[in-house]
Amino acid sequence: MDTHSGATPLNIAVIGTGISGLAASWLLARRHQVTIYEKDDRIGGHTNTVTVDTPDGDIAVDTGFIVFNGANYPNLVALFDHLGVATQPSNMSFSASLDGGRFEYAGTSLGGLFAQPANLLRPRMWSMLRDVMRFYREAPADAGQSAREITLGDYLETGGYGRAFINDHLLPMGAAIWSTPVQDMLDYPLEAFVRFCNNHGLLQLKDRPAWRTVTGGSREYVKAITAPFADRILLNTAVVSVRRDNDSVIIEDRQGERRRFDHVVIASHADQARLVVTAVSESGERSAPIRAAVRSFITQVHQEISAAQGTGYLRDDVDPEQAADQIVTLLLGYFSLAPVLGRAGRRPSSDAWIRSTGDLVARSLGW
Numbered sequence: 001m002d003t004h005s006g007a008t009p010l011n012i013a014v015i016g017t018g019i020s021g022l023a024a025s026w027l028l029a030r031r032h033q034v035t036i037y038e039k040d041d042r043i044g045g046h047t048n049t050v051t052v053d054t055p056d057g058d059i060a061v062d063t064g065f066i067v068f069n070g071a072n073y074p075n076l077v078a079l080f081d082h083l084g085v086a087t088q089p090s091n092m093s094f095s096a097s098l099d100g101g102r103f104e105y106a107g108t109s110l111g112g113l114f115a116q117p118a119n120l121l122r123p124r125m126w127s128m129l130r131d132v133m134r135f136y137r138e139a140p141a142d143a144g145q146s147a148r149e150i151t152l153g154d155y156l157e158t159g160g161y162g163r164a165f166i167n168d169h170l171l172p173m174g175a176a177i178w179s180t181p182v183q184d185m186l187d188y189p190l191e192a193f194v195r196f197c198n199n200h201g202l203l204q205l206k207d208r209p210a211w212r213t214v215t216g217g218s219r220e221y222v223k224a225i226t227a228p229f230a231d232r233i234l235l236n237t238a239v240v241s242v243r244r245d246n247d248s249v250i251i252e253d254r255q256g257e258r259r260r261f262d263h264v265v266i267a268s269h270a271d272q273a274r275l276v277v278t279a280v281s282e283s284g285e286r287s288a289p290i291r292a293a294v295r296s297f298i299t300q301v302h303q304e305i306s307a308a309q310g311t312g313y314l315r316d317d318v319d320p321e322q323a324a325d326q327i328v329t330l331l332l333g334y335f336s337l338a339p340v341l342g343r344a345g346r347r348p349s350s351d352a353w354i355r356s357t358g359d360l361v362a363r364s365l366g367w
């Protein structure tokens with residue numbers, strides 16, 4: 001974004017109401033006119049608090065963002081202080097209950113590890129603990145030296161880590177932190193996994209960070225941060241296209257409304273952003289070779305869909321420019337995804353990919 005030193009407020013769009021979009025909006029709204037797009041019917045993105053009715057009264061339960069700490073979140077802490085958001089101590093501990101409760105432990109203390117006295121005699125417990133210590137000791141250095149694309153699964157296998165450590169500890173812990181299926185953790189890049197664990201003090205037994213949580217649930221910070229611009233948030237308004245011309249940004253929403261802005265902040269996830277950002281050159285013109293390639297690609301996708309479904313046709317009212325934009329975006333997505341899929345041994349065949357891309361394009365255009 002250009003540095004704007006003039007006194008005239010700019011007209012700025014923000015896409016997304018997660019913490020990224022809200023923090024950007026909060027800062028920008030002090031001097032500029034902001035319009036915030038949110039595809040959902042609520043504000044907050046991954047910050048979401050639900051009220052649970054219990055015999056002891058209502059309890060606010062965070063189903064997304066829950067905890068933070070001073071060491072890793074200095075800006076968030078400063079923002080909460082500035083907004084007067086009350087917080088309280090919390091913890092981030094890990095416990096596991098496996099095999100229908102026959103094997104259980106908590107990582108909080110020796111008492112937790114051996115809460116089931118039988119754990120003292122279980123080889124799987126001792127094997128797990130031995131590998132935990134080894135992983136803490138070796139993984140940070142190994143991850144620093146390893147090729148960036150090595151996965152957690154490859155590393156554990158090459159290093160000869162035991163099943164007990166992998167299945168009883170590391171994968172369940174990773175799955176809990178990343179809210180992801182256990183087996184998917186094996187595909188996680190080692191370097192990113194270890195960096196996260198290291199930053200959050202998970203690879204050390206002592207001096208772990210002091211975790212805190214927002215009193216009343218994280219919705220309380222959402223209320224405080226949106227107070228100055230709540231009336232500028234458009235809920236249920238998914239952005240479907242962001243395009244630039246010479247002096248402005250044109251945003252089109254799912255309802256078909258187009259608005260012009262001086263700038264846009266895209267605060268959605270990268271894959272979501274790819275689907276809306278139109279591939280244009282700096283001058284605002286799509287180059288002729290790309291256009292030609294895209295046209296031939298549309299034809300190919302169209303033929304593939306026809307062949308696969310026997311029913312494919314290109315509707316007359318589909319804007320080929322819009323279709324071209326979506327396909328360029330998907331192509332870009334494929335090229336950046338391909339190395340990852342390749343590493344995981346899952347590179348799709350071009351035919352399968354063309355079909356799935358065609359399906360995606362068709363869906364995104366509402367065919």
Ligand SMILES: Cc1cc2nc3c(=O)[nH]c(=O)nc-3n(C[C@H](O)[C@H](O)[C@H](O)COP(=O)(O)OP(=O)(O)OC[C@H]3O[C@@H](n4cnc5c(N)ncnc54)[C@H](O)[C@@H]3O)c2cc1C
Pocket residue numbers: 015016017018019020021037038039040044045046047063064065066067068179237238239240267268269272273276
């Ligand atoms: C279950 C869970 C627990 C977590 N716990 C913690 C925790 O305890 N501590 C921690 O630090 N982190 C935690 N995280 C991670 C943290 O919540 C996220 O990193 C952070 O909230 C992401 O914020 P964001 O603004 O980048 O994205 P999001 O919060 O995902 O916001 C993106 C927003 O963009 C909107 N959007 C996307 N596309 C469009 C479009 N085309 N048009 C309009 N709107 C669009 C989405 O609807 C969404 O509201 C957790 C995450 C999850 C899922």
